[in-house]
Amino acid sequence: MMSVNNGGMQTGQDTAPNGTARASWERTNTLSNPPTKHLKSPKPQNAITIAVSSRVLFNMDKEQQIYEQKGVEDYLKYQIEHETEPFGPGPAFPFVKALEAVNTRLRELYPESEELFDVVLMTNNHAHVGLRLINTINHHRLFIERFCMTGGNSPIGYLKAYHTNLYLSADPMKVREALEEGIAAATMFNPPEKRTEVSETQLRVAFDGDAVLFSDESERIFKAHGLDKFFEHEKAHENTLLDHGPLKGFLESLGKLQKRFYAKGQRMDCPIRTYLVTARSAASSGTRALKTLRSWGLDTDEALFLAGAPKGPMLEKIRPHIFFDDQMFHVEGAAELGTVAAHVPYGVAQKRPQKKPAEENAKDSSAAAK
Numbered sequence: 001m002m003s004v005n006n007g008g009m010q011t012g013q014d015t016a017p018n019g020t021a022r023a024s025w026e027r028t029n030t031l032s033n034p035p036t037k038h039l040k041s042p043k044p045q046n047a048i049t050i051a052v053s054s055r056v057l058f059n060m061d062k063e064q065q066i067y068e069q070k071g072v073e074d075y076l077k078y079q080i081e082h083e084t085e086p087f088g089p090g091p092a093f094p095f096v097k098a099l100e101a102v103n104t105r106l107r108e109l110y111p112e113s114e115e116l117f118d119v120v121l122m123t124n125n126h127a128h129v130g131l132r133l134i135n136t137i138n139h140h141r142l143f144i145e146r147f148c149m150t151g152g153n154s155p156i157g158y159l160k161a162y163h164t165n166l167y168l169s170a171d172p173m174k175v176r177e178a179l180e181e182g183i184a185a186a187t188m189f190n191p192p193e194k195r196t197e198v199s200e201t202q203l204r205v206a207f208d209g210d211a212v213l214f215s216d217e218s219e220r221i222f223k224a225h226g227l228d229k230f231f232e233h234e235k236a237h238e239n240t241l242l243d244h245g246p247l248k249g250f251l252e253s254l255g256k257l258q259k260r261f262y263a264k265g266q267r268m269d270c271p272i273r274t275y276l277v278t279a280r281s282a283a284s285s286g287t288r289a290l291k292t293l294r295s296w297g298l299d300t301d302e303a304l305f306l307a308g309a310p311k312g313p314m315l316e317k318i319r320p321h322i323f324f325d326d327q328m329f330h331v332e333g334a335a336e337l338g339t340v341a342a343h344v345p346y347g348v349a350q351k352r353p354q355k356k357p358a359e360e361n362a363k364d365s366s367a368a369a370k
Helices: 061-070 072-081 093-109 127-139 156-161 173-182 215-223 227-234 248-262 282-295 312-318 330-334 357-363
Strands: 013-017 022-025 046-053 119-124 146-148 162-169 185-188 205-207 270-277 302-303 322-325 341-343
Touching: 022 341, 046 248, 061 127, 072 127, 072 156, 072 322, 093 205, 093 248, 119 127, 119 162, 127 146, 156 162, 156 173, 162 173, 162 248, 173 185, 205 357, 215 227, 227 282, 248 270, 270 282, 282 302, 312 330, 312 357, 322 330, 330 341
Parallel strands: 046 119, 046 162, 119 146, 162 185, 205 270, 205 322, 270 302, 322 341
Antiparallel strands: 013 022, 185 341
């Protein structure tokens, strides 16, 4: 199972095409060696803004433990005393690196365009911790120019000011607050010990359907009346579009950038790939989902209708940088097989105790409402 004390380090090695090993994320550069080429940050209104908390971008487990056990003053003292020591990567680190890889390709094709990902470090840390965060960013050669260190205050106002398209945090309360304000958001957790290696050149993002891309309308039917009524409802409403869910806008943003590559003849070499991974069955309840995406002018590169089967094995093959789901047992099941998964606390599934995966699969062996 996963810890909710978030953070974690990417360890292990990537394997190069010729079979030689190379370090995944660790760098040998010194703290005083920032990226050599200075890039210009896009204006917030033009960018796709990804706000990440310091505890999901970096491994701050030890520091968080000091804060929880000894209080804020000892925490700040420790951070200042160790500000030349970089943090290790956290669960969002590979995702952010993949965003930067996409930006590199976009700048090659559209040198003057500001339609880029812009990563903002959104942290409730005190400004005294800023030096260590800057040193860490330079150490890992990340391009993050925008910081918001709120000193414990809510980040919601700043998220809105930056036109945030996605907010990733270790704090489920802040994630819920963002969702209530209409901001796409998800909670990230300690990465699994067995971390699946991910691409360094192609961003891969996987989405659940109901209560993530779509509203929880159909899931409410399933929860209240069972699987048979759910199938009846979907069949009767297969030409009625589903309402949007909390991450529909983020998929839309990814789709806009994909079209920038398609316009340059790079559809088959696009550095962004998206996936729908849903426990809906294709024949019984997939039509409505696909028609809804089409009506929005959106699609995913791949759509997997699993008919109630576990998502973890499929995600292990996809190797996404992040997978979004509204149900914790799917998040945990994905993590057990090495996928970095994020919880979207939205919809009816949050209002009652969730079944364990074995119970859910036993009941819904033919299909599920998700």
